[in-house]
Amino acid sequence: MKQKLADELMFMHSQAVFPLSAFIEQMLHGYQIDNVVFYLEGLKSNRTLEELERTADPLRMFPELKNI
Numbered sequence: 741m742k743q744k745l746a747d748e749l750m751f752m753h754s755q756a757v758f759p760l761s762a763f764i765e766q767m768l769h770g771y772q773i774d775n776v777v778f779y780l781e782g783l784k785s786n787r788t789l790e791e792l793e794r795t796a797d798p799l800r801m802f803p804e805l806k807n808i
Contacts, residue, residue: 746798768799775800 753764775796782792789806796805 743798746801749799771797771800772802772805775802775805779805 749764749768753761756764778796778800779792793806
């Protein structure tokens with residue numbers, strides 16, 4: 741369910757023009773920060789990256805997250 745919401749939000753962002761696209765980007769920043777904290781806490785608890793990727797919220801995903 742959340743994956744579908746994330747896909748639709750990314751589609752809407754790709755089709756939007758400046759005011760709406762900037763709003764969507766700013767809206768996702770909080771989710772992305774939450775995901776970084778989730779990854780750091782998971783790594784401190786010795787969880788694998790594959791497990792973290794599986795359980796992470798798709799609304800918070802961004803490509804650079806795997807570099808942590």
